[in-house]
Amino acid sequence: MLGQHVGDGARVAVVGSGISGLxxxxxxxxAGYDVEVLEREDTPGGRFGIGRLGERPVMMGxxxxxxxxxxxxxxxxxxxxxxxxxxxxxxxxxxxxxxxTLDSTRRRRSLGNIRKMGTPRDFARLAAMVxxxxxxxxxxxxxxxxxTGLSGRYDHxxxxxxxxxxxxxxxxxxxxxxxxxxxxxxxxxxxxxxNLALLLDHYDQLVDGIQPALEAFAHRVTVRLNTTVEGLVVxxxxxxxxxxxxxxxxxxxxxYAGVVVAAPAYAxxxxxxxELPGLGKRLSEVRYNPSSVMLVEYDRPVFGSExxxxxxxxxxxxxxxxxxxxxxxHIVRYTFSGAGARGADLTxxxxxxxxxxxxxxxxxxxxxxxARPVRSVGRIWPAAYSAYLPYHGEFLSDVRREVDGxxxxxxxxxxxxxxxxxxxxxAGDAAGRKLAEHLATAGxxxx
Numbered sequence: 001m002l003g004q005h006v007g008d009g010a011r012v013a014v015v016g017s018g019i020s021g022l023x024x025x026x027x028x029x030x031a032g033y034d035v036e037v038l039e040r041e042d043t044p045g046g047r048f049g050i051g052r053l054g055e056r057p058v059m060m061g062x063x064x065x066x067x068x069x070x071x072x073x074x075x076x077x078x079x080x081x082x083x084x085x086x087x088x089x090x091x092x093x094x095x096x097x098x099x100x101t102l103d104s105t106r107r108r109r110s111l112g113n114i115r116k117m118g119t120p121r122d123f124a125r126l127a128a129m130v131x132x133x134x135x136x137x138x139x140x141x142x143x144x145x146x147x148t149g150l151s152g153r154y155d156h157x158x159x160x161x162x163x164x165x166x167x168x169x170x171x172x173x174x175x176x177x178x179x180x181x182x183x184x185x186x187x188x189x190x191x192x193x194x195n196l197a198l199l200l201d202h203y204d205q206l207v208d209g210i211q212p213a214l215e216a217f218a219h220r221v222t223v224r225l226n227t228t229v230e231g232l233v234v235x236x237x238x239x240x241x242x243x244x245x246x247x248x249x250x251x252x253x254x255x256y257a258g259v260v261v262a263a264p265a266y267a268x269x270x271x272x273x274x275e276l277p278g279l280g281k282r283l284s285e286v287r288y289n290p291s292s293v294m295l296v297e298y299d300r301p302v303f304g305s306e307x308x309x310x311x312x313x314x315x316x317x318x319x320x321x322x323x324x325x326x327x328x329x330h331i332v333r334y335t336f337s338g339a340g341a342r343g344a345d346l347t348x349x350x351x352x353x354x355x356x357x358x359x360x361x362x363x364x365x366x367x368x369x370x371a372r373p374v375r376s377v378g379r380i381w382p383a384a385y386s387a388y389l390p391y392h393g394e395f396l397s398d399v400r401r402e403v404d405g406x407x408x409x410x411x412x413x414x415x416x417x418x419x420x421x422x423x424x425x426x427a428g429d430a431a432g433r434k435l436a437e438h439l440a441t442a443g444x445x446x447x
Contacts, residue, residue: 009034010257010439013242015229015271018046019062019421020412021262022214023075023428024435025221028260030078031436035221036256038244040228044218047384048210053295053331053377057209058324060293060333060379062421066201069422071429079216083207087326118167125162126196133197140197141417141426148393151190155390159192160184174311175199177319177338179419181289181385191388194418205325231274232259232409238442239408258439260431262412264288266383272409279402282395286415291337291384294351298371301329302362310365317341318358330371334358337385346380386414407442410435 010033014025017039029035043050049061064087065072076082129139138144159176160168160183172184175195180187187195206213217223226247233241233253241255261268265286273280301323303309308329309322319338324331334355344350355376363370389395396416403411412431417423 011036011255012258012260012435012439013038013254013256014260014262015242016046016262016267016413017041017044017223018262018413018424019048019072019075020414020416020424020428020431021046021260022217023071023425024260024262024410024412024432025428026075026078026217027429027432028436029221031432033436033439037221037223038227038229038242039223039225042225044214044223044225045210047381049293049379049381050209050211050214051295051377051379053297054375057211058295058377059209060295060377061381061384063205063209064203065205066198066203066420066422068201069420069425071425072422075425076213079213079220082212084204085207085326087203087205118171119164122163122167129193129196130200133193133200139193141423142191142194142388142415143393143396143417144193147190147193150192151188151391151393155188155190158185159187159189162189169313173313173338174320178311178335179385180387181291181337182287182387183339186287187387188390188392190390191392191418194420194423198420229261229271231271232276232406234275234406237407239406258408258410258435260410260412260428260435262428262431264383264386264413265415268411268413276402276406279399282398282402283415285395286389287387288383289337289385289387290342290346290380290382291335292341292346292351292354292378292380293336294334294355294376294378295324295331296334296355296376297331297374299330299374300371302332302371303329303366305329307366310362312358312361312365314361315340316357316361317344317354318361321358321362346382348378351378351380386419388415407438408435 012028012033012035014021014035014037017037021037025035025037047061048059051058051060132146133139139146154162159172163172168184175198176182176184176187179195228245230243230245230251232239233243239259241253242259243251243253245251261271265283266288269280269283303323309320311320312318317336317340318334320335322333323329324333336354359370399411403409410431412427414424417427
């Protein structure tokens with residue numbers, strides 16, 4: 001890492017307060033830069049989805065942290081000490097009239113259930129990819145040599161073309177809908193390592209949520225909320241600042257020595273398009289899918305200790321319903337994503353209707369009694385999940401070439417390393433490091 005004061009207080013901006021932006025910002029702050037995080041929403045945290053269920057702080061987005069999420073856990077450790085509770089992997093799917101459960105604490109039984117989901121050929125192919133991921137950590141993330149090679153040979157067909165229909169329905173679909181908001185015929189083999197890696201970890205969650213870490217971060221780095229970045233400012237062939245608007249006010253220029261655009265690809269495309277139209281066009285090709293989440297607290301547990309989540313593949317809008325925590329089985333998180341949830345008018349009334357339908361499915365599938373709702377909170381993301389692209393390795397090479405042509409600019413986000421919290425943290429670390437290395441050797445910006 002660069003020395004603590006190498007930045008000498010130079011002013012830099014990070015656009016976006018999701019984990020990819022927060023990690024880039026903390027990296028730059030530790031390297032001695034004066035960092036401002038610019039966030040267009042009125043709360044930080046991006047798709048952590050922070051909110052409150054009654055008086056309880058909750059997260060409606062990503063909250064499960066793998067034991068191998070070393071970059072994210074390092075980011076947290078830099079900010080303070082936090083309490084964890086085990087969550088593991090526990091999800092169930094329906095196969096005809098049978099509930100098949102995958103549980104990280106019951107690996108033998110889970111392996112037996114996986115074998116019921118597909119054919120011997122399916123599992124030979126999966127085993128080969130798992131072995132590659134275990135041998136080389138880079139295969140957990142986008143753009144690895146191995147999966148880029150698979151992409152070049154096989155991405156002319158979608159993921160489900162390479163596996164049986166049974167496996168696509170029972171195993172692949174819960175993985176791709178959960179991670180990409182996409183059906184197995186909408187994603188590709190060249191990015192599948194990011195999905196498969198999820199099965200190879202054990203998960204914890206923060207007892208008090210991410211909010212205490214965000215508060216600690218705000219004591220170290222300036223976070224400007226309700227601030228929309230409209231475009232880049234370029235002088236002398238390098239980044240000199242940003243055009244931005246605060247709380248809907250007039251657009252003005254502010255000077256920055258360097259900028260990390262840590263936003264989803266579609267939002268990054270809007271920011272860079274004026275100065276880098278080719279990069280803007282390429283970024284706008286990345287596909288994003290909507291998702292809505294409802295957290296509902298009931299007067300009694302809905303799930304038991306054996307089954308804590310159910311992936312639904314009956315064509316309805318609810319793709320998954322699961323307990324909020326290992327010991328919070330009276331709080332259910334309903335996720336509405338995948339093809340069945342698209343095209344609807346996403347309102348709170350629609351979400352209430354979908355929750356009622358999902359409750360009926362839980363009663364039918366699991367035989368649970370109908371619990372009484374006590375309170376709820378929801379969140380709608382019109383573009384929640386990145387579904388990447390076919391031949392994504394080529395896309396990443398194109399993006400890197402464009403960014404390298406404009407000194408002082410770096411990108412971070414869910415489309416570069418992957419959508420997991422760990423992948424986004426690593427993308428932010430990489431962007432912060434690269435920008436700091438550039439600024440350490442570059443001269444001052446001249447008007």
